[in-house]
Amino acid sequence: MAASLGQNMINNGDFEQSSQYWQLQTPLSWSANNGADGSGSILMNAEAALRDGYIYAKTASQCIQIENARNFSLNASFRYDSLPIERYGHEIHVVWYDGDNCTKGGQQGTFLRPKIKNGWQNLYSKNLTASLNAKSVKIVLAQNQHSSAKEMGYLKSFLVWVLSWFNIASPFPLAHGYWDNISLIPTKLSQAIPDNPSVNSKYVLPAGENYLKNSAFDKDNQHWRAYSESQWTAEDGYHNRGALLGTIVSPSGSRGTGVAYQCTNFGLPQIFEMGVRFKQSETSTQTGGGRFRVTWYEKENCQGQSTTDRKHIDPKPMSGWQNLVVKNLKSPSGATSARVSIIQSIKGEGEFSAYWDDAYFKAVTNY
Secondary structure, eight states: OOOOTTOOTTTTOOTTTTTOOOOEEOOOOOEESSSTTOOOOOOOOOOOOOSSSOEEEEEEEEEEEEEEEEEEEEEEOOOOOOOOOOOOTTTEEEEEEESSOOOOOOEEEEEEEOOOOOOOOEEEEEEEETTTTOOOOEEEEESSSSOOBOOOOHHHHHHHHHHHHHHHHOOOOBEEEEEEEEEEEEEEEOOOOOSSSOOGGGOOOOOOBBOOOTOOOTTTTSSEETTTTEEEEESSSSSGGOHHHHHHSSSSEEEEEEEEEEEEESSSEEEEEEEEEEEEEOOSSSSSSEEEEEEEHHHHHHHEEEEESSOOOOSSSSSSOOOEEEEEEETTTTEEEEEEEEEEOOSSSSEEEEEEEEEEEEEEEEE
């Protein structure tokens, strides 16, 4: 059945029918009279988990087939039962899937976090665009079992910190919360992709020819969109030529950031191979990593619906130049352009720098 503009696609988003249509993990439960209007809601009452390096969360979720819907608005109401120290314990996620019934793939669309305040608050995200060729979407209400501890004094906070070093769960409960009035409303419908889409032949290159311009970074970072923490270097690349130097600094904890990306039009469904050279800098004070990946786009110049390919390559933690290669990248149906991205990460406090050189993205064959 086709989707309708302005009509909520979520079943029982107001929880008037108990928790029907929703998959709840224990101990999350339905509350009969704690909703925004005194009616039903979902109570997020997870317990604290051990801090052993894993992320624990309890979720309530629902999978929806999106039919011909393309753009959406997401709305939700949330209320804390008691205010926490930090707000990151509660989130609502939108995850797109290539297959029916949320069974194939899984690409994060967006997530929302409530603010630390009393009373009901409305969370919303407008102009959500489904990933390219998405057939279903999962709405996930999540409570992180490490965060959202209830307000406590200095001594209790210190005790929680000491216990965490011994992987002992906090004896103090997490801040519970209520979700209500969840809606995902189509704002734009998609056109069917033709069986034989037109080909813009001016973008098609012979098999084996690099679609990336200035791939060896011999001309500064021309044709690349470099992030603020990246810079071109003239003699530190492979064979002492030009390269792109990515630097990431963290005052505490791990994080990741983009180094640079380039968009290219290819005009015809093809199977690609991509690669790049990577070398971590000896001046780094912290360990880190990177990622080389491609995102496919529906329209030319990386516009419209998109999907990030699940095939990517990460460098190993070693010195010297590494040759990173990803093979058998099949452009999805309806894609006409691609964004090739260089990403870098750091594992803790300090600075991590790395050189990138000789990037390529070439077609192996048409299909």
